[in-house]
Amino acid sequence: MNAGTGDERMTTVEIDTTAETDPFAALAEVFAGRRALLLEDDPALADHVADRLLKAGFEIVDRVDAGEAALQMAGSHPYDVLILDRMTNGLDGLETLKRLRTTSGPSSDAPALMLTALTGERQRVEGLLGGADDYLSKPIGDEELLARVASQLRRVARRARPANTDLINGPFRLSPGARTLKLTVEGTERLIDLSPLEFAIVSELMTARGQPVTKTMLWDRCWIEWTFLPDNFVNIIDARISALRRRLKEQAPELGEDLHPLIVSARSQSLIFRDLDAG
CATH class of the missing domain: 1.10.10.10 (Winged helix-like DNA-binding domain superfamily/Winged helix DNA-binding domain)
Structure with missing residues:
Protein backbone atom coordinates (compact mmCIF):
# COMPACT_ATOMS: atom_id res chain seq x y z
CA MET A 1 0.00 0.00 0.00
CA PRO A 23 -2.16 23.22 23.86
CA PHE A 24 -1.86 20.39 26.37
CA ALA A 25 -2.01 22.93 29.19
CA ALA A 26 -5.17 24.30 27.60
CA LEU A 27 -6.80 20.87 28.00
CA ALA A 28 -7.30 21.72 31.69
CA GLU A 29 -10.39 23.66 30.64
CA VAL A 30 -11.67 20.70 28.61
CA PHE A 31 -11.08 18.27 31.47
CA ALA A 32 -12.37 20.53 34.27
CA GLY A 33 -15.18 18.88 36.23
CA ARG A 34 -14.80 15.60 34.34
CA ARG A 35 -15.01 12.16 35.90
CA ALA A 36 -13.21 9.04 34.66
CA LEU A 37 -13.47 5.36 35.53
CA LEU A 38 -10.18 3.47 35.29
CA LEU A 39 -10.11 -0.34 35.22
CA GLU A 40 -6.48 -1.42 35.65
CA ASP A 41 -5.03 -4.20 37.82
CA ASP A 42 -1.40 -3.02 37.60
CA PRO A 43 -1.12 -0.70 40.63
CA ALA A 44 1.85 1.25 39.28
CA LEU A 45 0.21 1.89 35.93
CA ALA A 46 -3.11 2.74 37.56
CA ASP A 47 -1.33 5.26 39.80
CA HIS A 48 0.37 6.84 36.81
CA VAL A 49 -2.71 7.11 34.58
CA ALA A 50 -4.86 8.47 37.40
CA ASP A 51 -2.17 10.97 38.36
CA ARG A 52 -1.82 12.22 34.77
CA LEU A 53 -5.58 12.67 34.36
CA LEU A 54 -5.93 14.51 37.65
CA LYS A 55 -2.99 16.78 36.94
CA ALA A 56 -4.40 17.46 33.48
CA GLY A 57 -7.65 18.73 34.99
CA PHE A 58 -9.96 15.81 35.73
CA GLU A 59 -11.96 16.28 38.91
CA ILE A 60 -12.33 12.58 39.81
CA VAL A 61 -10.67 9.36 38.64
CA ASP A 62 -12.27 6.31 40.22
CA ARG A 63 -9.97 3.27 40.14
CA VAL A 64 -10.96 -0.40 40.20
CA ASP A 65 -8.94 -3.55 39.47
CA ALA A 66 -11.69 -5.97 38.42
CA GLY A 67 -14.46 -5.89 35.84
CA GLU A 68 -17.18 -6.68 38.37
CA ALA A 69 -16.28 -3.58 40.36
CA ALA A 70 -16.17 -1.50 37.17
CA LEU A 71 -19.69 -2.59 36.26
CA GLN A 72 -20.94 -1.67 39.71
CA MET A 73 -19.32 1.77 39.60
CA ALA A 74 -20.50 2.47 36.05
CA GLY A 75 -24.02 1.45 36.99
CA SER A 76 -24.08 3.96 39.84
CA HIS A 77 -22.17 6.99 38.53
CA PRO A 78 -22.15 9.03 35.31
CA TYR A 79 -18.64 8.98 33.85
CA ASP A 80 -17.35 11.17 31.05
CA VAL A 81 -14.86 8.53 29.91
CA LEU A 82 -13.97 4.91 30.64
CA ILE A 83 -10.39 3.61 30.42
CA LEU A 84 -10.33 -0.18 30.54
CA ASP A 85 -7.51 -2.70 30.68
CA ARG A 86 -8.50 -5.68 28.58
CA MET A 87 -6.78 -8.33 30.70
CA THR A 88 -7.86 -8.15 34.34
CA ASN A 89 -8.63 -10.58 37.13
CA GLY A 90 -12.16 -11.87 37.10
CA LEU A 91 -14.30 -10.23 34.43
CA ASP A 92 -11.96 -8.82 31.80
CA GLY A 93 -12.24 -5.33 30.33
CA LEU A 94 -13.77 -6.39 27.03
CA GLU A 95 -16.52 -8.47 28.62
CA THR A 96 -17.10 -5.69 31.14
CA LEU A 97 -17.65 -3.21 28.32
CA LYS A 98 -19.91 -5.56 26.38
CA ARG A 99 -22.14 -6.00 29.42
CA LEU A 100 -22.10 -2.29 30.21
CA ARG A 101 -23.25 -1.40 26.68
CA THR A 102 -26.37 -3.55 27.13
CA THR A 103 -27.50 -1.68 30.25
CA SER A 104 -29.35 1.60 30.61
CA GLY A 105 -27.15 2.90 33.42
CA PRO A 106 -25.70 6.42 33.62
CA SER A 107 -22.45 5.40 31.92
CA SER A 108 -23.70 2.85 29.41
CA ASP A 109 -22.93 5.18 26.49
CA ALA A 110 -19.80 6.81 27.90
CA PRO A 111 -16.83 6.80 25.51
CA ALA A 112 -14.51 3.89 26.27
CA LEU A 113 -10.80 3.56 25.59
CA MET A 114 -9.33 0.09 25.74
CA LEU A 115 -5.78 0.19 27.13
CA THR A 116 -4.06 -3.15 26.62
CA ALA A 117 -0.97 -5.14 25.72
CA LEU A 118 -3.07 -7.20 23.27
CA THR A 119 -2.22 -5.22 20.16
CA GLY A 120 -2.87 -7.58 17.26
CA GLU A 121 -5.31 -6.59 14.53
CA ARG A 122 -7.76 -9.30 15.57
CA GLN A 123 -7.76 -8.12 19.19
CA ARG A 124 -8.16 -4.50 18.09
CA VAL A 125 -11.17 -5.37 15.92
CA GLU A 126 -12.67 -7.41 18.77
CA GLY A 127 -12.29 -4.44 21.10
CA LEU A 128 -13.89 -1.97 18.72
CA LEU A 129 -16.75 -4.34 17.89
CA GLY A 130 -17.17 -4.98 21.61
CA GLY A 131 -18.04 -1.34 22.22
CA ALA A 132 -14.70 0.44 22.57
CA ASP A 133 -14.37 3.86 20.94
CA ASP A 134 -10.58 3.69 20.81
CA TYR A 135 -7.99 0.96 21.29
CA LEU A 136 -4.65 1.95 22.81
CA SER A 137 -1.50 -0.13 23.04
CA LYS A 138 0.58 -0.43 26.19
CA PRO A 139 2.87 1.22 26.92
CA ILE A 140 1.30 4.58 26.06
CA GLY A 141 2.88 7.99 26.53
CA ASP A 142 1.21 10.74 28.51
CA GLU A 143 0.87 12.91 25.39
CA GLU A 144 -0.96 10.18 23.49
CA LEU A 145 -3.22 9.33 26.43
CA LEU A 146 -4.38 12.91 27.04
CA ALA A 147 -4.91 13.63 23.35
CA ARG A 148 -6.96 10.45 22.90
CA VAL A 149 -9.14 11.21 25.92
CA ALA A 150 -9.72 14.78 24.70
CA SER A 151 -10.65 13.44 21.28
CA GLN A 152 -13.36 11.23 22.76
CA LEU A 153 -14.80 14.12 24.74
CA ARG A 154 -14.95 16.18 21.53
CA ARG A 155 -16.80 13.38 19.76
CA VAL A 156 -19.43 13.29 22.50
CA ALA A 157 -19.94 17.04 22.10
CA ARG A 158 -20.33 16.65 18.33
CA ARG A 159 -23.16 14.12 18.75
CA ALA A 160 -25.44 16.99 19.74
CA ARG A 161 -24.83 18.77 16.44
Missing part, protein backbone atom coordinates in the same frame (compact mmCIF):
# COMPACT_ATOMS: atom_id res chain seq x y z
CA ASN A 2 1.12 3.51 -0.68
CA ALA A 3 0.89 6.28 1.87
CA GLY A 4 2.13 8.88 -0.57
CA THR A 5 4.97 9.12 -3.02
CA GLY A 6 8.06 6.96 -2.76
CA ASP A 7 10.07 10.04 -1.91
CA GLU A 8 7.90 10.71 1.12
CA ARG A 9 8.61 7.28 2.52
CA MET A 10 12.35 7.71 2.23
CA THR A 11 12.62 11.30 3.48
CA THR A 12 13.04 12.41 7.06
CA VAL A 13 11.63 15.89 7.56
CA GLU A 14 12.25 17.94 10.68
CA ILE A 15 9.19 19.86 11.83
CA ASP A 16 10.36 22.39 14.36
CA THR A 17 7.49 24.84 14.20
CA THR A 18 5.84 24.86 17.63
CA ALA A 19 2.74 26.49 19.04
CA GLU A 20 3.34 29.67 20.98
CA THR A 21 1.44 28.21 23.94
CA ASP A 22 1.19 24.62 25.08
CA PRO A 162 -26.50 17.89 13.12
CA ALA A 163 -24.43 15.61 10.90
CA ASN A 164 -22.08 17.23 8.39
CA THR A 165 -22.39 20.67 9.97
CA ASP A 166 -19.92 23.14 8.48
CA LEU A 167 -17.01 24.11 10.70
CA ILE A 168 -15.96 27.76 10.74
CA ASN A 169 -12.41 28.64 11.76
CA GLY A 170 -11.67 32.32 11.15
CA PRO A 171 -11.90 32.88 7.37
CA PHE A 172 -12.09 29.14 6.65
CA ARG A 173 -15.24 27.08 6.13
CA LEU A 174 -14.80 23.32 6.20
CA SER A 175 -17.73 21.31 4.82
CA PRO A 176 -17.47 17.61 5.78
CA GLY A 177 -20.38 16.58 3.56
CA ALA A 178 -19.05 18.26 0.43
CA ARG A 179 -15.45 17.57 1.52
CA THR A 180 -14.38 21.10 0.72
CA LEU A 181 -12.34 23.81 2.43
CA LYS A 182 -13.12 27.40 1.45
CA LEU A 183 -11.45 30.70 2.34
CA THR A 184 -13.30 34.01 2.51
CA VAL A 185 -11.25 37.17 2.02
CA GLU A 186 -12.85 40.63 1.71
CA GLY A 187 -16.25 39.09 1.04
CA THR A 188 -15.01 36.75 -1.68
CA GLU A 189 -15.06 33.01 -1.07
CA ARG A 190 -12.76 30.65 -2.92
CA LEU A 191 -12.00 26.95 -2.80
CA ILE A 192 -8.74 25.67 -1.35
CA ASP A 193 -7.46 22.91 -3.59
CA LEU A 194 -6.62 19.81 -1.52
CA SER A 195 -6.10 16.15 -2.28
CA PRO A 196 -8.40 13.65 -0.49
CA LEU A 197 -5.64 12.84 2.00
CA GLU A 198 -4.86 16.51 2.59
CA PHE A 199 -8.54 17.23 3.20
CA ALA A 200 -8.72 14.34 5.68
CA ILE A 201 -5.73 15.74 7.58
CA VAL A 202 -7.08 19.30 7.64
CA SER A 203 -10.52 18.05 8.68
CA GLU A 204 -9.12 16.02 11.57
CA LEU A 205 -6.98 18.90 12.81
CA MET A 206 -9.59 21.66 12.36
CA THR A 207 -12.25 19.58 14.09
CA ALA A 208 -9.99 19.46 17.15
CA ARG A 209 -10.43 23.24 17.54
CA GLY A 210 -6.87 24.00 18.58
CA GLN A 211 -6.52 20.87 20.69
CA PRO A 212 -3.59 18.51 19.96
CA VAL A 213 -3.90 15.54 17.64
CA THR A 214 -1.06 13.05 17.92
CA LYS A 215 0.62 11.66 14.84
CA THR A 216 -0.56 8.17 15.75
CA MET A 217 -4.16 9.45 15.86
CA LEU A 218 -3.67 11.18 12.52
CA TRP A 219 -2.30 8.00 10.96
CA ASP A 220 -5.20 5.89 12.29
CA ARG A 221 -7.83 8.28 10.93
CA CYS A 222 -6.31 9.52 7.66
CA TRP A 223 -4.20 6.65 6.33
CA ILE A 224 -7.15 4.30 6.64
CA GLU A 225 -6.03 1.98 3.84
CA TRP A 226 -3.16 0.80 6.03
CA THR A 227 -3.87 -2.03 8.45
CA PHE A 228 -0.68 -1.60 10.47
CA LEU A 229 1.61 1.12 11.78
CA PRO A 230 4.88 1.11 9.80
CA ASP A 231 8.15 1.91 11.52
CA ASN A 232 8.58 5.08 9.42
CA PHE A 233 5.03 6.41 9.84
CA VAL A 234 6.30 9.58 11.54
CA ASN A 235 8.54 10.33 8.54
CA ILE A 236 5.60 9.79 6.19
CA ILE A 237 3.38 12.14 8.19
CA ASP A 238 6.10 14.77 8.58
CA ALA A 239 6.72 14.84 4.83
CA ARG A 240 3.00 15.19 4.10
CA ILE A 241 2.52 17.91 6.73
CA SER A 242 5.51 19.85 5.38
CA ALA A 243 4.01 19.79 1.87
CA LEU A 244 0.54 20.66 3.20
CA ARG A 245 1.89 23.68 5.06
CA ARG A 246 3.40 25.00 1.84
CA ARG A 247 0.18 24.30 -0.06
CA LEU A 248 -1.95 26.20 2.44
CA LYS A 249 0.46 29.14 2.49
CA GLU A 250 0.46 29.35 -1.31
CA GLN A 251 -3.34 29.35 -1.45
CA ALA A 252 -3.94 31.65 1.54
CA PRO A 253 -1.15 34.27 1.35
CA GLU A 254 -3.50 36.99 2.66
CA LEU A 255 -3.27 35.54 6.17
CA GLY A 256 0.27 36.83 6.47
CA GLU A 257 3.48 35.47 7.92
CA ASP A 258 2.25 35.75 11.50
CA LEU A 259 -0.38 33.03 10.95
CA HIS A 260 1.59 30.73 8.69
CA PRO A 261 2.20 27.88 9.00
CA LEU A 262 -1.40 27.11 9.87
CA ILE A 263 -0.41 23.64 11.13
CA VAL A 264 1.99 23.79 14.06
CA SER A 265 3.66 21.25 16.32
CA ALA A 266 2.64 20.66 19.92
CA ARG A 267 5.26 19.01 22.10
CA SER A 268 7.06 16.14 20.41
CA GLN A 269 4.45 14.05 18.62
CA SER A 270 1.32 16.18 18.19
CA LEU A 271 -0.04 18.73 15.74
CA ILE A 272 -2.68 21.44 15.83
CA PHE A 273 -4.40 23.61 13.24
CA ARG A 274 -4.38 27.15 14.56
CA ASP A 275 -7.68 28.19 16.11
CA LEU A 276 -8.18 31.44 14.21
CA ASP A 277 -11.26 32.31 16.29
CA ALA A 278 -9.30 32.27 19.55
CA GLY A 279 -8.13 35.40 21.31
Whole structure:
Protein backbone atom coordinates (compact mmCIF):
# COMPACT_ATOMS: atom_id res chain seq x y z
CA MET A 1 0.00 0.00 0.00
CA ASN A 2 1.12 3.51 -0.68
CA ALA A 3 0.89 6.28 1.87
CA GLY A 4 2.13 8.88 -0.57
CA THR A 5 4.97 9.12 -3.02
CA GLY A 6 8.06 6.96 -2.76
CA ASP A 7 10.07 10.04 -1.91
CA GLU A 8 7.90 10.71 1.12
CA ARG A 9 8.61 7.28 2.52
CA MET A 10 12.35 7.71 2.23
CA THR A 11 12.62 11.30 3.48
CA THR A 12 13.04 12.41 7.06
CA VAL A 13 11.63 15.89 7.56
CA GLU A 14 12.25 17.94 10.68
CA ILE A 15 9.19 19.86 11.83
CA ASP A 16 10.36 22.39 14.36
CA THR A 17 7.49 24.84 14.20
CA THR A 18 5.84 24.86 17.63
CA ALA A 19 2.74 26.49 19.04
CA GLU A 20 3.34 29.67 20.98
CA THR A 21 1.44 28.21 23.94
CA ASP A 22 1.19 24.62 25.08
CA PRO A 23 -2.16 23.22 23.86
CA PHE A 24 -1.86 20.39 26.37
CA ALA A 25 -2.01 22.93 29.19
CA ALA A 26 -5.17 24.30 27.60
CA LEU A 27 -6.80 20.87 28.00
CA ALA A 28 -7.30 21.72 31.69
CA GLU A 29 -10.39 23.66 30.64
CA VAL A 30 -11.67 20.70 28.61
CA PHE A 31 -11.08 18.27 31.47
CA ALA A 32 -12.37 20.53 34.27
CA GLY A 33 -15.18 18.88 36.23
CA ARG A 34 -14.80 15.60 34.34
CA ARG A 35 -15.01 12.16 35.90
CA ALA A 36 -13.21 9.04 34.66
CA LEU A 37 -13.47 5.36 35.53
CA LEU A 38 -10.18 3.47 35.29
CA LEU A 39 -10.11 -0.34 35.22
CA GLU A 40 -6.48 -1.42 35.65
CA ASP A 41 -5.03 -4.20 37.82
CA ASP A 42 -1.40 -3.02 37.60
CA PRO A 43 -1.12 -0.70 40.63
CA ALA A 44 1.85 1.25 39.28
CA LEU A 45 0.21 1.89 35.93
CA ALA A 46 -3.11 2.74 37.56
CA ASP A 47 -1.33 5.26 39.80
CA HIS A 48 0.37 6.84 36.81
CA VAL A 49 -2.71 7.11 34.58
CA ALA A 50 -4.86 8.47 37.40
CA ASP A 51 -2.17 10.97 38.36
CA ARG A 52 -1.82 12.22 34.77
CA LEU A 53 -5.58 12.67 34.36
CA LEU A 54 -5.93 14.51 37.65
CA LYS A 55 -2.99 16.78 36.94
CA ALA A 56 -4.40 17.46 33.48
CA GLY A 57 -7.65 18.73 34.99
CA PHE A 58 -9.96 15.81 35.73
CA GLU A 59 -11.96 16.28 38.91
CA ILE A 60 -12.33 12.58 39.81
CA VAL A 61 -10.67 9.36 38.64
CA ASP A 62 -12.27 6.31 40.22
CA ARG A 63 -9.97 3.27 40.14
CA VAL A 64 -10.96 -0.40 40.20
CA ASP A 65 -8.94 -3.55 39.47
CA ALA A 66 -11.69 -5.97 38.42
CA GLY A 67 -14.46 -5.89 35.84
CA GLU A 68 -17.18 -6.68 38.37
CA ALA A 69 -16.28 -3.58 40.36
CA ALA A 70 -16.17 -1.50 37.17
CA LEU A 71 -19.69 -2.59 36.26
CA GLN A 72 -20.94 -1.67 39.71
CA MET A 73 -19.32 1.77 39.60
CA ALA A 74 -20.50 2.47 36.05
CA GLY A 75 -24.02 1.45 36.99
CA SER A 76 -24.08 3.96 39.84
CA HIS A 77 -22.17 6.99 38.53
CA PRO A 78 -22.15 9.03 35.31
CA TYR A 79 -18.64 8.98 33.85
CA ASP A 80 -17.35 11.17 31.05
CA VAL A 81 -14.86 8.53 29.91
CA LEU A 82 -13.97 4.91 30.64
CA ILE A 83 -10.39 3.61 30.42
CA LEU A 84 -10.33 -0.18 30.54
CA ASP A 85 -7.51 -2.70 30.68
CA ARG A 86 -8.50 -5.68 28.58
CA MET A 87 -6.78 -8.33 30.70
CA THR A 88 -7.86 -8.15 34.34
CA ASN A 89 -8.63 -10.58 37.13
CA GLY A 90 -12.16 -11.87 37.10
CA LEU A 91 -14.30 -10.23 34.43
CA ASP A 92 -11.96 -8.82 31.80
CA GLY A 93 -12.24 -5.33 30.33
CA LEU A 94 -13.77 -6.39 27.03
CA GLU A 95 -16.52 -8.47 28.62
CA THR A 96 -17.10 -5.69 31.14
CA LEU A 97 -17.65 -3.21 28.32
CA LYS A 98 -19.91 -5.56 26.38
CA ARG A 99 -22.14 -6.00 29.42
CA LEU A 100 -22.10 -2.29 30.21
CA ARG A 101 -23.25 -1.40 26.68
CA THR A 102 -26.37 -3.55 27.13
CA THR A 103 -27.50 -1.68 30.25
CA SER A 104 -29.35 1.60 30.61
CA GLY A 105 -27.15 2.90 33.42
CA PRO A 106 -25.70 6.42 33.62
CA SER A 107 -22.45 5.40 31.92
CA SER A 108 -23.70 2.85 29.41
CA ASP A 109 -22.93 5.18 26.49
CA ALA A 110 -19.80 6.81 27.90
CA PRO A 111 -16.83 6.80 25.51
CA ALA A 112 -14.51 3.89 26.27
CA LEU A 113 -10.80 3.56 25.59
CA MET A 114 -9.33 0.09 25.74
CA LEU A 115 -5.78 0.19 27.13
CA THR A 116 -4.06 -3.15 26.62
CA ALA A 117 -0.97 -5.14 25.72
CA LEU A 118 -3.07 -7.20 23.27
CA THR A 119 -2.22 -5.22 20.16
CA GLY A 120 -2.87 -7.58 17.26
CA GLU A 121 -5.31 -6.59 14.53
CA ARG A 122 -7.76 -9.30 15.57
CA GLN A 123 -7.76 -8.12 19.19
CA ARG A 124 -8.16 -4.50 18.09
CA VAL A 125 -11.17 -5.37 15.92
CA GLU A 126 -12.67 -7.41 18.77
CA GLY A 127 -12.29 -4.44 21.10
CA LEU A 128 -13.89 -1.97 18.72
CA LEU A 129 -16.75 -4.34 17.89
CA GLY A 130 -17.17 -4.98 21.61
CA GLY A 131 -18.04 -1.34 22.22
CA ALA A 132 -14.70 0.44 22.57
CA ASP A 133 -14.37 3.86 20.94
CA ASP A 134 -10.58 3.69 20.81
CA TYR A 135 -7.99 0.96 21.29
CA LEU A 136 -4.65 1.95 22.81
CA SER A 137 -1.50 -0.13 23.04
CA LYS A 138 0.58 -0.43 26.19
CA PRO A 139 2.87 1.22 26.92
CA ILE A 140 1.30 4.58 26.06
CA GLY A 141 2.88 7.99 26.53
CA ASP A 142 1.21 10.74 28.51
CA GLU A 143 0.87 12.91 25.39
CA GLU A 144 -0.96 10.18 23.49
CA LEU A 145 -3.22 9.33 26.43
CA LEU A 146 -4.38 12.91 27.04
CA ALA A 147 -4.91 13.63 23.35
CA ARG A 148 -6.96 10.45 22.90
CA VAL A 149 -9.14 11.21 25.92
CA ALA A 150 -9.72 14.78 24.70
CA SER A 151 -10.65 13.44 21.28
CA GLN A 152 -13.36 11.23 22.76
CA LEU A 153 -14.80 14.12 24.74
CA ARG A 154 -14.95 16.18 21.53
CA ARG A 155 -16.80 13.38 19.76
CA VAL A 156 -19.43 13.29 22.50
CA ALA A 157 -19.94 17.04 22.10
CA ARG A 158 -20.33 16.65 18.33
CA ARG A 159 -23.16 14.12 18.75
CA ALA A 160 -25.44 16.99 19.74
CA ARG A 161 -24.83 18.77 16.44
CA PRO A 162 -26.50 17.89 13.12
CA ALA A 163 -24.43 15.61 10.90
CA ASN A 164 -22.08 17.23 8.39
CA THR A 165 -22.39 20.67 9.97
CA ASP A 166 -19.92 23.14 8.48
CA LEU A 167 -17.01 24.11 10.70
CA ILE A 168 -15.96 27.76 10.74
CA ASN A 169 -12.41 28.64 11.76
CA GLY A 170 -11.67 32.32 11.15
CA PRO A 171 -11.90 32.88 7.37
CA PHE A 172 -12.09 29.14 6.65
CA ARG A 173 -15.24 27.08 6.13
CA LEU A 174 -14.80 23.32 6.20
CA SER A 175 -17.73 21.31 4.82
CA PRO A 176 -17.47 17.61 5.78
CA GLY A 177 -20.38 16.58 3.56
CA ALA A 178 -19.05 18.26 0.43
CA ARG A 179 -15.45 17.57 1.52
CA THR A 180 -14.38 21.10 0.72
CA LEU A 181 -12.34 23.81 2.43
CA LYS A 182 -13.12 27.40 1.45
CA LEU A 183 -11.45 30.70 2.34
CA THR A 184 -13.30 34.01 2.51
CA VAL A 185 -11.25 37.17 2.02
CA GLU A 186 -12.85 40.63 1.71
CA GLY A 187 -16.25 39.09 1.04
CA THR A 188 -15.01 36.75 -1.68
CA GLU A 189 -15.06 33.01 -1.07
CA ARG A 190 -12.76 30.65 -2.92
CA LEU A 191 -12.00 26.95 -2.80
CA ILE A 192 -8.74 25.67 -1.35
CA ASP A 193 -7.46 22.91 -3.59
CA LEU A 194 -6.62 19.81 -1.52
CA SER A 195 -6.10 16.15 -2.28
CA PRO A 196 -8.40 13.65 -0.49
CA LEU A 197 -5.64 12.84 2.00
CA GLU A 198 -4.86 16.51 2.59
CA PHE A 199 -8.54 17.23 3.20
CA ALA A 200 -8.72 14.34 5.68
CA ILE A 201 -5.73 15.74 7.58
CA VAL A 202 -7.08 19.30 7.64
CA SER A 203 -10.52 18.05 8.68
CA GLU A 204 -9.12 16.02 11.57
CA LEU A 205 -6.98 18.90 12.81
CA MET A 206 -9.59 21.66 12.36
CA THR A 207 -12.25 19.58 14.09
CA ALA A 208 -9.99 19.46 17.15
CA ARG A 209 -10.43 23.24 17.54
CA GLY A 210 -6.87 24.00 18.58
CA GLN A 211 -6.52 20.87 20.69
CA PRO A 212 -3.59 18.51 19.96
CA VAL A 213 -3.90 15.54 17.64
CA THR A 214 -1.06 13.05 17.92
CA LYS A 215 0.62 11.66 14.84
CA THR A 216 -0.56 8.17 15.75
CA MET A 217 -4.16 9.45 15.86
CA LEU A 218 -3.67 11.18 12.52
CA TRP A 219 -2.30 8.00 10.96
CA ASP A 220 -5.20 5.89 12.29
CA ARG A 221 -7.83 8.28 10.93
CA CYS A 222 -6.31 9.52 7.66
CA TRP A 223 -4.20 6.65 6.33
CA ILE A 224 -7.15 4.30 6.64
CA GLU A 225 -6.03 1.98 3.84
CA TRP A 226 -3.16 0.80 6.03
CA THR A 227 -3.87 -2.03 8.45
CA PHE A 228 -0.68 -1.60 10.47
CA LEU A 229 1.61 1.12 11.78
CA PRO A 230 4.88 1.11 9.80
CA ASP A 231 8.15 1.91 11.52
CA ASN A 232 8.58 5.08 9.42
CA PHE A 233 5.03 6.41 9.84
CA VAL A 234 6.30 9.58 11.54
CA ASN A 235 8.54 10.33 8.54
CA ILE A 236 5.60 9.79 6.19
CA ILE A 237 3.38 12.14 8.19
CA ASP A 238 6.10 14.77 8.58
CA ALA A 239 6.72 14.84 4.83
CA ARG A 240 3.00 15.19 4.10
CA ILE A 241 2.52 17.91 6.73
CA SER A 242 5.51 19.85 5.38
CA ALA A 243 4.01 19.79 1.87
CA LEU A 244 0.54 20.66 3.20
CA ARG A 245 1.89 23.68 5.06
CA ARG A 246 3.40 25.00 1.84
CA ARG A 247 0.18 24.30 -0.06
CA LEU A 248 -1.95 26.20 2.44
CA LYS A 249 0.46 29.14 2.49
CA GLU A 250 0.46 29.35 -1.31
CA GLN A 251 -3.34 29.35 -1.45
CA ALA A 252 -3.94 31.65 1.54
CA PRO A 253 -1.15 34.27 1.35
CA GLU A 254 -3.50 36.99 2.66
CA LEU A 255 -3.27 35.54 6.17
CA GLY A 256 0.27 36.83 6.47
CA GLU A 257 3.48 35.47 7.92
CA ASP A 258 2.25 35.75 11.50
CA LEU A 259 -0.38 33.03 10.95
CA HIS A 260 1.59 30.73 8.69
CA PRO A 261 2.20 27.88 9.00
CA LEU A 262 -1.40 27.11 9.87
CA ILE A 263 -0.41 23.64 11.13
CA VAL A 264 1.99 23.79 14.06
CA SER A 265 3.66 21.25 16.32
CA ALA A 266 2.64 20.66 19.92
CA ARG A 267 5.26 19.01 22.10
CA SER A 268 7.06 16.14 20.41
CA GLN A 269 4.45 14.05 18.62
CA SER A 270 1.32 16.18 18.19
CA LEU A 271 -0.04 18.73 15.74
CA ILE A 272 -2.68 21.44 15.83
CA PHE A 273 -4.40 23.61 13.24
CA ARG A 274 -4.38 27.15 14.56
CA ASP A 275 -7.68 28.19 16.11
CA LEU A 276 -8.18 31.44 14.21
CA ASP A 277 -11.26 32.31 16.29
CA ALA A 278 -9.30 32.27 19.55
CA GLY A 279 -8.13 35.40 21.31
